[in-house]
Amino acid sequence: MSPVYNTPEGRQLVKHILSECQPPIIPHDYQTDGIVVSLDGESLLVTMATGSGKSGYYSFLMHVMLAISRKPELALGGITFPENPAIIIVLPTKALQEDMRKSLSRAGLDAVVINGDTVKGGPTRRGKGSLWVECRKEHSMILISPEELLNPACRDLFDSKEFKARVCRLGIDEVHLIYTWGTRTNFRSSFKELGHIRARLPSYKGGFIPLIATSATIRDGRPKDAICQVLGLKPGDYHLLRRSNIRNDIQIITRELNGSLAGVLFPDFDWVLDSPDNTVLFCKTIGLGFRVAAYLWRKGQAKGISGLEKRVRLFNSLNATGYNEETLGFLDQDETASITVATDVLSVGWDSPSTRNAIVVGTPEDLDEFVQKIGRAGRDRTKVQSPRAFLYYTKASLATAKQLASRPDQSAAPHVPTDSDSGPTPMDISIARFLVAECKTENLNAQYNNPTIDPPCSCPTCAARAAPSMHRCQCSGPHCAPEILEALPKTKAGSGKARAKPGQGISKAMRELGSEKLCAVRYKIFEGEDSDANIFLPPTVFLPDDIINTLIDNIYSISTKDEMNSFHIRKFSLTAVKRYSHS
Known part of the structure; x- marks a missing residue:
């Protein structure tokens, strides 16, 4: 099928609609490239550098869909969108979900987060009904964690007539995690189920719902193959938009x-x-x-x-x-x-x-x-x-x-x-x-x-504001910009330690006795520490093994509190060390 929006006329329409948003949006050319592909109903796989505007493939697309749904006369080739369109975006972490929700809200879009915290309710949902039921008719951007897609309440949402009538795209941000956390390590097996979730959503022209998948890290070979296999993306069935993921400024x-x-x-x-x-x-x-x-x-x-x-x-x-x-x-x-x-x-x-x-x-x-x-x-x-x-x-x-x-x-x-x-x-x-x-x-x-x-x-x-050009690589490689670092002081005595002065030697038996005594001091400090802020700290935090060894090595040169301070023992432990070491 010939493209309708992926044409000069379609690109101009997208830019015009976005320019009338408040505040006006001026997309990057590569963002427009992806938006018109998605408007044509083709699945989109995007990889580019962090911070280069991947979220625009979701937010800008929704702005265009909303404009066309409100004014069907803007549609090209008869391709229109529901009266109240919705996009599901799968996001891996709560921090990312909340960050994107704030970003979408600032862009004037109605976004909601569905995760383990929000479905339980809270101060912001007090007096409201089920979030799952609410999403059947409300919210254009539904941000959801992979695990919640396996929730029976999510199945009910997908099966509802109201939601089926308005959901028109499935988004997956940080799609590389299908391989990293899913097929390679099984760290979060729910990522391997995303293809099945896609199959449960309403079909589009006899096939799966169009997909938008984004990441800064999609490597060719096994990682990309795993992503495509899980999501049901076959060669020729999707559009790959690959830009450099190098941040030359870093x-x-x-x-x-x-x-x-x-x-x-x-x-x-x-x-x-x-x-x-x-x-x-x-x-x-x-x-x-x-x-x-x-x-x-x-x-x-x-x-x-x-x-x-x-x-x-x-x-x-x-x-x-x-x-x-x-x-x-x-x-x-x-x-x-x-x-x-x-x-x-x-x-x-x-x-x-x-x-x-x-x-x-x-x-x-x-x-x-x-x-x-x-x-x-x-x-x-x-x-x-x-x-x-x-x-x-x-x-x-x-x-x-x-x-x-x-x-x-x-x-x-x-x-x-x-x-x-x-x-x-x-x-x-x-x-x-x-x-x-x-x-x-x-x-x-x-x-x-x-x-x-x-x-x-x-x-x-x-x-x-041109992107940073790189006339010479600034990495720390030997032929680029290698570092010259001062050696850090060793925390343990090395084999080249100077011979002890007469009367200041430390025999094996002395070292064992000193270690035994200081370990006992450590446990007394631990037992006497009743601060709520430190209740879960292990004994080694109060007097680490490395410091015990250093104290023994330097036992003949420690005679003042300042000399004790030089070993970075926690301040509230110094008094206890001095008190218990004499017992």
Whole structure:
């Protein structure tokens, strides 16, 4: 069938309708390219850089549909839309759902979120009926979590005549998670059911409902094949819109960790406390995130930094919803320096205008995870200059990457462990290739099959503010912009330790006795700590093993409180250490 809206006349109509919105909308050329394809009823698969306007494929499309439904005379080729059109958009995290709801509301669209929190009701729904029943006739943009699609109440919604008459598109943002969290790891199996959900929605011209799927990370090969297989997308049945996903404004820096991810000391991140920038540290597990945050908190206390309750924040699924929303508020509205230690729940879709540094702690499982996380930095170029992305990897993970990347048949290579404090997790060949690559930017372009040059956009915004060009790569590769770092002080005594002075030697028996005594001190401190804020802390937080070893190594040189302070023991524990050590 010949295109109707994907024509010069159709493009002009889209731009005209959007220009009459309040405030007026001027789309990028590549956004118009996708909108006209979707208006023609063709499924759309979009991949481009984070922060380049993927949400416009949903919001701008709805503005055009609403305009045509209100004025059918605007329709081309007899292709019209329901009187009260609706789009379902599947979003993976609550943070992303709420972020998009706010964005759509600011754009003048009626958006609602359906997830585990909203269906239970709350202050905003007090006195109202079922949200599922409400969506049969109300709300044009329905943002829903994958798990809620399996809810029997969702089946009732899809089966209702009122909803069938108005739903006209299915959207899936962060569609790469079908592979990353679904078919590859089974972390959230509901992602593998999205194809079945599509089949349950009303048909369109004898086929499935048109789809809009977006992501910054759709790699050719197994990842893209898995996405298409789950969603029922066959070659020739959909339109692929691929632009480069490289953010040339972000400097990529890789660093080898000096310590262990299984410990409680993280001196590699001391610089974050002294930085004037907003920083997000991504930790793979809640436990690792807690230990990193606790270390930064202790370090901040030792430095005398005030306002740590706002300066260092945790963001994870175990936190109360209100606390996480407060943290997002600091990130979105407060431009003063802050440190957020987050898990994967903050790694997709969330936009922070003032965050300069994105730090990935430990090697991610695949390249998609890394690109998504670093894409959180520098979302507003007027507020953040020269955003940076850091990957801190262990020596063991680099060795693993070299082993995996050197195998002749990489597609059949067994999965080998990457950095994690919760047991072995698989390292994908994509992140192995990235770790060993001399130029990180060149490797990203190759793995994502990025166009050498994106077609230029003629919109006024792009014409006035050209994207950063890259005359020379700024990644930390050996031939690009390598770092020269001062070595961090070691937290453990090395083999080259100087011989002890006469009378100051520490025998094996003395070390064992000292360790036994200090471990007893640690437990007494733990038992005596009754603060509600620290009730769930393990004993090792109050007096870590590394500090016990350091105290024993330096026992002859410690004679004052200031010398004790130099080892960064939590302030409220110092008195207890001195008191109990004499007992």
